[in-house]
Amino acid sequence: MKGACAALLLAMLAAAPEARAETGWPCGTPAPAVPDASWLWSGARYRADWRGDPAIVNLATAIARRAMPEGEAVTRLTAFAARQSAPAEAMALLGSALIDTQGAELRLVTGGIGRFNVRQAQLAARIEAGYRQTDTAQQNADLQEQIRWDTTIFEDRQRLLPTMCSIPGAITRRLGVLLAAARNAAGVLASDAGYLVYATNELAGEVSILDPARQVEIGRIAIGKRPRGLVASPDHRTLYVAVSGSPIGGPGVDESTLPPPDKAADGIAVVDLATRKVVRTLRGVSDPEQIAISPDGARLFVSSEDAGELLTLDTQGRVLSRLAVGRQPEGVNLAPDGRSLLATSEEDNAVSLVHFSASGAQTIAATLPVGQQPRSSAFLPDGRAVVGGEFDASLTILSTGKTPRVLRTIHLAPEERPMSVKAGPVADGTVYVTTGRGGKMLKIDTTDARAQAPVLAAASVGERPWGLALSPDGTTGYTANGPGEDITVVDLRTMRVVGKIASPGGPWGIIAVPTR
Secondary structure, three states: OHHHHHHHHHHHHHHOOHHHHOOOOOOOOOOOOOOOHHHOOOOOOOOHHHHHOHHHHHHHHHHHOOOOOHHHHHHHHHHHHHOOOOHHHHHHHHHHHHHHHHHHHHHHHHHHHHHHHHHHHHHHHHHHHHHHHHHHOOOOHHHHHHHHHHHHHHHHHHHOHHHHHHHHHHHHHHHHHHHHHHHHHOOOOOOOOOEEEEEEEOOOOEEEEEEOOOOEEEEEEEOOOOOOOEEEOOOOOEEEEEEOOOOOOOOOOOHHHOOOOOHHHOEEEEEEOOOOEEEEEEOOOOOEEEEEEOOOOOEEEEEEOOOOEEEEEEOOOOEEEEEEOOOOEEEEEEOOOOOEEEEEEOOOOEEEEEEEOOOOOEEEEEEEEOOOOEEEEEEOOOOEEEEEEOOOOEEEEEEOOOOOEEEEEEEOOOOOOOOOEEEOOOOOOEEEEEOHHHOEEEEEEOOOOOOEOOEEEEEEOOOOEEEEEEOOOOOEEEEEEOOOOEEEEEEOOOOEEEEEEEOOOOEEEEEEEEOO
16 A cells, blocks of 8 residues: 555656646646737727626626537527627627636636645645654554545545646637637637648547637537648638548557558548538548648649558549559658659658659659658758658758759757658748657758757657647747647747647647638
């Protein structure tokens, strides 16, 4: 019993490090900020007098309750706005009510979690003190019984912690959804930032919609099984998402123990971003993972993992061509001019460079060796490209011109495993890299000739960051942290973490799409 109790106390201390213990906050993610008037959209004025309008009070009270499905809440809000002679004013009043009521609930919940943690710490201290007494004094049956009883209570309470810790995020996510609906009903679209962020949640089968201005989730789209890679059409009206019925494996998983794939679930989900609905799913692609799109929006390039092929589809789903690009292809990246494409092969540790003729015909110009388990690539403005090797922590620099070749390989620290690679917004050879199990986002100068990777800056972003997106203005980065179930927001100018957005369900891919 004594050893088990000691292990339990150590686990509690590990889950609540000093920074959180000081504030009585035991959850793995920080307590969400209490919403205030800044959560309203531009042009909306906070109205403290909302309590004097019974219709607003009744509606806010009803739709704020988490027992009401979000879809029903949005429908009721939208119907209410349609009945108003001045919907923009009514929605500002409703938004003020939601901010105040949800903020009060959030303060109540976070305060309760803090008090819970204090009580647990006190109980743990009592258990520990009891064991010290049994070490120094004669065994006492009453004391032993008290220790057993306290330990049972402690363990029972601790099992409630994950559910308790999920509630603050649920409150802020619901508020974000309702405020986005109020904003739309007021005739003010999308986000003050000028773009929205979309993240695929591989385990949940959904795409999260995130408002970067307020760093909150504002909606979800049911997308299909295991969504991973995604890309937006050049006109920013359509989202294409790779969905797959293949079971999730990963490092160390014996694939023979996995269930058979559901091939009927494979395809490319086509999402109308105006209605936020899947309008159709393009079939005929086996286990797709990542996608690229031509500059004119007419063709999709998709990696088919189990077929070892790069497929080219039109937007109606017709297969225009197939190219063998090695075993387990994953990363697909099209050059900005649309004339070249890189497709990585995880098992062959190679990348295929595809060139397009003026007529659109495809030829493999070269297959080049790169690092181990290449996940993704990025084209640089000077004709070079970068391919990340996850297993050997490498970045391979390529020439993609008329004579394709490996220029050099640079090496990261062994724990920094490249997952997603993006060229920086400035044409200076800078790339940004997520490092998976390394838990970081790196800024790297690829023009530096040293063999050891010249890391300009690093940000600790969370648990196993995978996907990476850069804002359209090039000032902000977003990492999808799968096991951490959140999105980290990074200021690219300072490489400092400036926010976290909860995204339950295993975020995998991420993209920023302009709204104007």
